[in-house]
Amino acid sequence: MKQHSVGRYIFCGPTAGGKSSFSELFCEKIDGEIINADACQWYTPLTIGTAKPDLGQVLVPHHLFNIVHDARVISIMDYAHHVQSICLDIESRNKTACLVGGSSFYLYSLFFAHHSVAHTENASLSIDNITWDHLNSIDPLRAQEIHPHDAYRIQRALEIFYKTGERASSLSPRKHDFGATVVFVEREKEDLWNRMSLRIDEMLASGWIDEVAGLSEEWCDFVKKRNIIGYPQIIEYLSGALSLSQTKELIHIATRQYAKKQATFNRRFKRMLQERGIKFLTINLTLCAPDLYLKQLLAEHFDR
Numbered sequence: 001m002k003q004h005s006v007g008r009y010i011f012c013g014p015t016a017g018g019k020s021s022f023s024e025l026f027c028e029k030i031d032g033e034i035i036n037a038d039a040c041q042w043y044t045p046l047t048i049g050t051a052k053p054d055l056g057q058v059l060v061p062h063h064l065f066n067i068v069h070d071a072r073v074i075s076i077m078d079y080a081h082h083v084q085s086i087c088l089d090i091e092s093r094n095k096t097a098c099l100v101g102g103s104s105f106y107l108y109s110l111f112f113a114h115h116s117v118a119h120t121e122n123a124s125l126s127i128d129n130i131t132w133d134h135l136n137s138i139d140p141l142r143a144q145e146i147h148p149h150d151a152y153r154i155q156r157a158l159e160i161f162y163k164t165g166e167r168a169s170s171l172s173p174r175k176h177d178f179g180a181t182v183v184f185v186e187r188e189k190e191d192l193w194n195r196m197s198l199r200i201d202e203m204l205a206s207g208w209i210d211e212v213a214g215l216s217e218e219w220c221d222f223v224k225k226r227n228i229i230g231y232p233q234i235i236e237y238l239s240g241a242l243s244l245s246q247t248k249e250l251i252h253i254a255t256r257q258y259a260k261k262q263a264t265f266n267r268r269f270k271r272m273l274q275e276r277g278i279k280f281l282t283i284n285l286t287l288c289a290p291d292l293y294l295k296q297l298l299a300e301h302f303d304r
Contacts, residue, residue, distance in 0.1 A: 008180035036064040071222035141169035149227040161165025182280035
């Protein structure tokens with residue numbers, strides 16, 4: 001018989017690192033339920049390229065998949081509201097909520113919130129100045145955490161600087177009492193790179209190009225604006241601008257760059273957790289078998 005224990009866990013780490021399979025094994029043992037923390041998997045038409053699980057085949061309940069049917073961004077506040085609501089429902093049934101995904105900024109926001117700065121147009125900033133290079137020149141630490149094409153977060157960071165005189169990276173986040181143990185699922189670089197390559201090949205073989213070809217113009221514009229990995233490159237391929245080999249190589253490069261940014265952000269995340277006494281642990285699935293980490297985590301879970 002499965003044992004039950006109320007609690008919360010977050011499994012995060014680089015793309016293709018094995019978060020999903022490990023967390024599913026854990027949830028099977030504790031009667032847990034998975035809450036999606038991969039922003040790209042919220043969008044209904046984006047399936048193969050976001051490595052969305054087959055929800056008809058999963059062995060534990062999954063939440064927050066396919067929740068956005070139109071091309072729009074989910075705000076941090078909206079995500080936090082969804083997560084808290086689902087966590088409370090799971091816990092009301094004496095089960096364990098496990099958040100799983102690589103969108104670390106959304107997960108970070110469950111614990112910490114930056115000082116509020118009104119989001120309004122700033123007359124001193126022309127649109128030409130709202131660029132990653134501009135942000136990098138005044139706040140390189142924050143710039144390294146933001147994708148060069150993420151216009152929204154670039155503008156927010158610039159607004160903070162020009163309205164307060166302080167760099168976004170230097171503002172002290174306020175702690176939220178989310179009450180979860182954070183598990184960073186990692187791998188050695190060569191192992192991770194190989195897994196990324198295999199995943200990309202599998203997604204392309206599974207019909208990723210056909211999926212992109214079937215997207216509406218609105219969704220094509222959205223994935224390009226948000227720079228959702230692989231989709232802009234495949235759109236270029238379908239237009240005839242790239243060969244298939246060029247497309248695959250560009251997807252590989254973009255995926256590796258994204259993993260590096262995830263690692264940079266997660267190092268900061270760990271520091272913030274440590275400074276505030278929030279429990280976390282790091283598991284390296286290259287150096288040790290998942291079963292051994294699973295036993296350790298289960299022992300700690302049921303010793304609470």
